[in-house]
Amino acid sequence: MSTSVDSPWLAVRDEITGVLSAVSPAQMAAAKAMLADRHRRWFCSGQGRSGLVAQMAAMRLMHVGFDAHAVGEATAPSISRGDGLVMISNSGETPVTLHFARLAAGFGAQVLALTSRPTSTLAGLANTVIHVQTTETGQFGGSLFELSALLLLDALILELTGNDTDAHATMRARHANLQ
Template structure:
């Protein structure tokens, strides 16, 4: 990113430019495969990621619950076992995180479909996954994996937007499923 494009007093524009630039490089066919996997009705979905990737996965899982999917986050005490016919979505920048790779291996052995969002499409996780949505982070002015994690959340919100466009009264249904314990 060219630091000269954004005045230093407005760093939020620099973040926005990075996200926009990355979103422009997303493979539409890979995105469509993710949407297609979530169109299958009646499937249980499990989400996972470690660290901040896990936080992005948790936020996305909530939205998928809002549109009516049966969703669990791995590691939560109420998450049941992953079995054949289920789906597992994992967010991992490196695609090498041992816990994430282990979860993918177990899910595949059980007959679940695995989706991976990673910026390393040649990684071990990507090799296990049935569907890979590459998030091609190259350089960033932000610390650590921030650009990757932000973009993954936006991409999964875009999947929700796509799916919700085919659900009658989607926003009304989503508000009905939104927590009322706040």
């Protein structure tokens, strides 16, 4: 990323635009088909900042009426057959992430993975993969991956609710009010 003192936000925008433009429409369609089942409970997880993205995805899914949970939260129920697990991992090799994906698959849950490495162990464990093709970046750590994963998940949720005229009202009604 070539950053200008005057506009690093535009450099970030350009990097993210490049990553989002490279995402496979077929992979997004497969992810949408997985998420479209409103009877499926969804669990979201990742480590570090990817975990924060997973928490935001679980929150937004809950806002629009899904039964969604962040893995590790005290109120998260057990995962079982027919449920779904969204795993976010840049490398696709994070040990805890792989452990959760293996457990979920063993319990009969479907796994949706977002990773920059389509040949990673996580991708091999997943039923559906969104390849987030990150490139050289001037951003810190995995920021390009994490920001792109967040936008892709938000876009999926937006697409899933596109024909739901009550989606925004549902979100407002389910939004936290003990603030």
